[in-house]
Amino acid sequence: MSHLTTELFRNDSYIKQCTATVAQIDERGIQFDQSICYAHGGGQLGDHAVLQSEDGRSINIIDTIKDRETHEHIHVVDADTIAGINIGDTLNMELDWQRRFSLMRFHSCLHLLCAIIDAPVNGGSIQIDRARLDFDLQEPVDKAELTEKLNKHIEADAAISTRWITDAELDAHPELVRTMSVKPPRNAEGTIRLVEIDGIDLQACGGTHVTSTKEIGAMLVRKIENKGKQNRRITVVAADAAS
Numbered sequence: 001m002s003h004l005t006t007e008l009f010r011n012d013s014y015i016k017q018c019t020a021t022v023a024q025i026d027e028r029g030i031q032f033d034q035s036i037c038y039a040h041g042g043g044q045l046g047d048h049a050v051l052q053s054e055d056g057r058s059i060n061i062i063d064t065i066k067d068r069e070t071h072e073h074i075h076v077v078d079a080d081t082i083a084g085i086n087i088g089d090t091l092n093m094e095l096d097w098q099r100r101f102s103l104m105r106f107h108s109c110l111h112l113l114c115a116i117i118d119a120p121v122n123g124g125s126i127q128i129d130r131a132r133l134d135f136d137l138q139e140p141v142d143k144a145e146l147t148e149k150l151n152k153h154i155e156a157d158a159a160i161s162t163r164w165i166t167d168a169e170l171d172a173h174p175e176l177v178r179t180m181s182v183k184p185p186r187n188a189e190g191t192i193r194l195v196e197i198d199g200i201d202l203q204a205c206g207g208t209h210v211t212s213t214k215e216i217g218a219m220l221v222r223k224i225e226n227k228g229k230q231n232r233r234i235t236v237v238a239a240d241a242a243s
């Protein structure tokens with residue numbers, strides 16, 4: 001049976017704690033009525049969190065995944081830690097915020113990169129300490145120049161906001177889908193979320209973002225690799241972690 005989880009992080013990516021009631025437990029993990037954990041997808045890793053039961057036990061969420069067909073939002077835990085947890089139990093959920101905030105910074109940074117480089121995106125990945133995008137691009141790119149442009153956008157402190165449109169509206173504006181290989185998530189309600197960086201970028205995206213570019217912090221284009229014909233892989237790291 002599938003349970004639709006209210007995804008609290010979609011409208012507010014800064015919620016660090018919530019209570020959650022167990023809706024389903026199976027060999028894949030636990031589903032809740034609501035969650036602050038982002039499920040792995042769109043190139044962004046799934047969140048980690050700690051659950052606290054009413055009797056004071058702690059259970060680590062070691063990954064959050066989504067069943068793309070059923071839209072089930074599944075919190076992965078070590079199987080031997082969930083004995084005694086039952087459907088209907090209410091637990092406290094606390095996000096591994098440091099980890100998530102890194103992912104948010106890098107995700108927003110990749111949208112800036114998309115805005116700077118006018119070429120189709122073939123794929124991307126957001127890790128805790130680095131992020132990359134693969135562009136369908138033939139012309140060479142200069143690392144120093146790209147770093148400078150990126151940090152100019154970051155220092156401009158542009159607001160980052162989200163809003164929702166229908167699947168039909170998205171279909172009428174295909175330019176809002178930037179990454180052909182990573183389609184933005186369509187949900188059961190038939191709506192899709194847009195992420196706007198004021199004056200810089202607008203695209204469909206289900207990921208978690210910071211609320212202004214300044215929060216991204218200084219970034220450095222670490223590597224530009226050629227991955228086959230027309231494929232340029234650009235990797236960014238935090239400037240203070242690059243030395």
Ligand SMILES: [Zn+2]
Nearest residue numbers: 107205206207
């Ligand atoms: Zn995105």
